[in-house]
Amino acid sequence: GIQVEQSPPDLILQEGANSTLRCNFSDSVNNLQWFHQNPWGQLINLFYIPSGTKQNGRLSATTVATERYSLLYISSSQTTDSGVYFCAVVIKAAGNKLTFGGGTRVLVKP
Amino acid sequence: SAVISQKPSRDICQRGTSLTIQCQVDSQVTMMFWYRQQPGQSLTLIATANQGSEATYESGFVIDKFPISRPNLTFSTLTVSNMSPEDSSIYLCSVEFVVNTEAFFGQGTRLTVV
Numbered sequence: 001g002i003q004v005e006q007s008p009p010d011l012i013l014q015e016g017a018n019s020t021l022r023c024n025f026s027d028s029v030n031n032l033q034w035f036h037q038n039p040w041g042q043l044i045n046l047f048y049i050p051s052g053t054k055q056n057g058r059l060s061a062t063t064v065a066t067e068r069y070s071l072l073y074i075s076s077s078q079t080t081d082s083g084v085y086f087c088a089v090v091i092k093a094a095g096n097k098l099t100f101g102g103g104t105r106v107l108v109k110p
Numbered sequence: 111s112a113v114i115s116q117k118p119s120r121d122i123c124q125r126g127t128s129l130t131i132q133c134q135v136d137s138q139v140t141m142m143f144w145y146r147q148q149p150g151q152s153l154t155l156i157a158t159a160n161q162g163s164e165a166t167y168e169s170g171f172v173i174d175k176f177p178i179s180r181p182n183l184t185f186s187t188l189t190v191s192n193m194s195p196e197d198s199s200i201y202l203c204s205v206e207f208v209v210n211t212e213a214f215f216g217q218g219t220r221l222t223v224v
Contacts, residue, residue: 031211031213033213041200041217041218042217042218043202045111045212045215048211048212086153088153088213090210096141096158096206096209096210097155097158097168098143098155098213100152100154102152103152
């Protein structure tokens with residue numbers, strides 16, 4: 001079946017630090033998104049990035065579709081960056097279904 | 111993007127009862143989906159809500175337990191039937207304006223069954 005693996009599962013950062021989150025997927029994708037789930041459970045769209053590189057403020061993401069992975073970079077982390085980061089993909093061979101990775105739980109300490 | 115309103119935002123329900131969750135979008139969308147997120151877990155797709163026809167359920171989810179309606183292009187409901195404590199989860203609706211493009215999520219419904 002479809003596999004979406006995120007690493008690391010947990011990450012503790014000191015405020016101001018940089019970090020990289022990784023998402024590996026098992027097949028060719030039509031769609032790849034990164035989300036941030038805040039402590040209230042709401043999913044915030046970060047990037048829609050089936051391929052290439054995008055940047056939004058302190059966050060950036062890169063997807064290398066041919067090698068089946070995506071990276072999310074957080075620079076100069078802030079306490080408000082705490083929460084769970086999810087990668088989700090739509091695999092070409094599996095129809096229009098968004099499959100989520102297990103998430104990376106991030107805690108930024110002041 | 112879209113403004114997606116989910117109601118209720120949270121509820122505490124007695125076992126054996128049912129709860130209907132509403133998802134209203136401020137513009138017409140092509141696709142609507144329902145997800146479940148059990149405590150400490152990732153999101154799992156329950157079903158695709160199809161306008162004017164029966165929803166398409168994923169493996170492990172059945173219509174009798176999770177009946178879904180989608181009467182038009184902006185509204186859908188998910189009912190969690192005959193609830194047990196194992197149904198305690200966050201339920202989220204998701205929309206896509208065009209198939210296989212960016213998905214957007216409602217704020218979720220946090221359900222606790224006692």
